[in-house]
Amino acid sequence: MTEHAQDSARNQQVFPVDGPNGQVILTGGDIARIVDRIAHQILEKTRGAADTVLLGIPTRGTPLAARLSRRIHAFEEVDAPAGALDITLYRDDLRLRGARAIGPTEVPPGGIDGKRVILVDDVLFSGRTVRAALDALADIGRPRQVQLAVLVDRGHRELPIRADYVGKNLPTALAESVKVLLREIDDTDAVLLAKEPGAAASEAAAR
Numbered sequence: 001m002t003e004h005a006q007d008s009a010r011n012q013q014v015f016p017v018d019g020p021n022g023q024v025i026l027t028g029g030d031i032a033r034i035v036d037r038i039a040h041q042i043l044e045k046t047r048g049a050a051d052t053v054l055l056g057i058p059t060r061g062t063p064l065a066a067r068l069s070r071r072i073h074a075f076e077e078v079d080a081p082a083g084a085l086d087i088t089l090y091r092d093d094l095r096l097r098g099a100r101a102i103g104p105t106e107v108p109p110g111g112i113d114g115k116r117v118i119l120v121d122d123v124l125f126s127g128r129t130v131r132a133a134l135d136a137l138a139d140i141g142r143p144r145q146v147q148l149a150v151l152v153d154r155g156h157r158e159l160p161i162r163a164d165y166v167g168k169n170l171p172t173a174l175a176e177s178v179k180v181l182l183r184e185i186d187d188t189d190a191v192l193l194a195k196e197p198g199a200a201a202s203e204a205a206a207r
Contacts, residue, residue, distance in 0.1 A: 022177075052116045055117055055118070060182050062120075064122060064151060089102065090132035091132045112140065116145045119147070123154055127160075130148060130159075148162075148164050156174060168191070179194065
């Protein structure tokens with residue numbers, strides 16, 4: 001059984017159901033198909049993904065970047081290496097969030113100078129995470145082009161940032177949260193939509 005077939009089998013066997021954790025928006029099978037579609041789109045838009053590096057934004061952008069890299073290679077036997085780009089020290093909310101552990105930045109051999117870098121994240125929201133990623137990227141090299149791939153775009157942008165590759169556009173309310181589960185971290189694949197804690201109480205009070 002191929003790696004992709006094994007992934008598909010796992011995704012069919014285990015996925016959350018609607019419940020207290022939220023409504024299931026994407027199952028494991030949905031996510032697998034989205035990764036395949038984005039991999040094809042990258043190959044088409046970049047004309048073969050030559051000189052392309054995928055950098056995942058931790059936490060869940062990192063395994064997504066690795067999956068895209070594997071699927072691109074499976075489709076066209078092209079190497080689009082994957083790495084990780086930690087943005088902790090570049091966030092503009094450090095004072096609000098308190099101390100956070102600094103994660104690894106892993107740049108594939110060959111670096112990013114003169115390459116096309118595709119930043120990969122799980123959810124695009126305000127755009128502030130991507131802004132921090134662009135600042136972090138500028139400190140480690142000079143790519144010739146930067147693109148953005150996300151699994152879910154939930155809207156509510158605060159900065160003029162747009163993804164080049166989107167798995168699912170998901171209109172949301174600010175009182176809702178989007179939670180991405182990936183088997184590399186969470187032992188299953190799914191995207192859940194839930195209300196933020198306290199949102200229900202606030203709505204009841206408003207009535």
